[in-house]
Amino acid sequence: MKFHLDEKEKGFILFDALVGVFFGTIFLVAFAELILNGVKMSYVNNSQLKAKFYLQELIEVTKDLEQTPSGWQTIINTSCNDSSPCYPTTSGSDWILVSDPSKQTLENNTYTRWLTIEDVYRNPTNQIVNRTDPGAVLSTSTKKVIATITWNNGRQTSTLVTYVYKY
Numbered sequence: 001m002k003f004h005l006d007e008k009e010k011g012f013i014l015f016d017a018l019v020g021v022f023f024g025t026i027f028l029v030a031f032a033e034l035i036l037n038g039v040k041m042s043y044v045n046n047s048q049l050k051a052k053f054y055l056q057e058l059i060e061v062t063k064d065l066e067q068t069p070s071g072w073q074t075i076i077n078t079s080c081n082d083s084s085p086c087y088p089t090t091s092g093s094d095w096i097l098v099s100d101p102s103k104q105t106l107e108n109n110t111y112t113r114w115l116t117i118e119d120v121y122r123n124p125t126n127q128i129v130n131r132t133d134p135g136a137v138l139s140t141s142t143k144k145v146i147a148t149i150t151w152n153n154g155r156q157t158s159t160l161v162t163y164v165y166k167y
Contacts (some may be wrong), residue, residue, distance in 0.1 A: 012093050047110075049155075051149050052108060052115055058147035061088040061095050062115065068125035071095070075117060075143055075164060085114035085148075113149040120144050120163065128163075141166040 065071030074097055086097040087104040097115065104113045120143060121136040123129045129136050147160045 003068055010071065047151060050107075051111060051151050051156070051158055054111055055147050055149045055158055058113055058115055058149070059145070059160055059162050062145045062147075062162065062164050064095055065097075066166070072166050075145075085116055111149055111151045112154075113147065116146045116148070118144040118146065125159075 045122070049099075062075065066073050069093075074095075086099055086102070087101060088095050089098055089100075090096070092136070098153075101114070105111070106113070119131070120139045121129055121131045121133070122139045122142070123133060123137075125133045128139075128142070143164050145162050145164055147162075148157065150157045
């Protein structure tokens, strides 16, 4: 059985084919963009999740240090007092704080993390206050710990703050 198409019908078939290719291309481009954005968001979320993990680990180091007398001495006698950064590392099975920044570059320099330790001042009612507040007295049993991490070549930063206490 032979089909015979006149010129008008041939033109409609060509037009329909072109419209189909056009809409198919738009659909494929949109779908590819959706997939690429999903992969990008997954990478960003994974990077942020890792940064939060590494930052929480810094806080846990200071909590470990606060639990022992030698650890407390490390906190109060460290080079990271007065807002100078320091970096936790291990010595045997103990945590120590060092001033060498190479100790805290992680995953081929993707992440860099550090701690700063600040003095804490209290008022006569034992509340934490600013150093310049009336009646502020230096607390010898409390330190403010600021944990910071950067990643994505320093374009992203996250910070956690906690207090440690001498038991």
